[in-house]
Amino acid sequence: MRIKRGKIHLKRRKHLLERTRGFKWGRKSKVKLAKAAIFKAGEHAFADRRRKKREFRALWQIKINAACRENGINYSQFINKLKKNKIELNRKILADLAENHKEVFGKIIEEVK
Secondary structure, three states: OOOOOHHHHHHHHHHHHHOOOOOOHHHHOOHHHHHHHHHHHHHHHHHHHHHHHHHHHHHHHHHHHHHHHHOOOOHHHHHHHHHHOOOOOOHHHHHHHHHHOHHHHHHHHHHHO
16 A cells, blocks of 8 residues: 655645745745745845844944044054054944944043044
8 A cells, every 4th residue: 555645745835835925926836936935045044144244344344433533533543553452342342332322432542542
């Protein structure tokens, strides 16, 4: 007697199509197209998790540079002087200080000058 595996096959397809909700055209309803769409979406998600890190670092640099220029120094000089004075604050923290706590950021700049 042969086993048809109908339940498992349907469950697998149902799970696949649930993951493609909101996709356009046949990619949401046709199994072959949905498989390709999910694979491609996964590739984009993987790459974009790394791209997000790059974009945030660039944003932090812009915020730090703007605050530095208000205090009469540019970004590259500021970062160079931080390293020479062995002040180990990362760009995320510096950007937050520059945006939300200007007086503290000003004190850091005075420290490195």
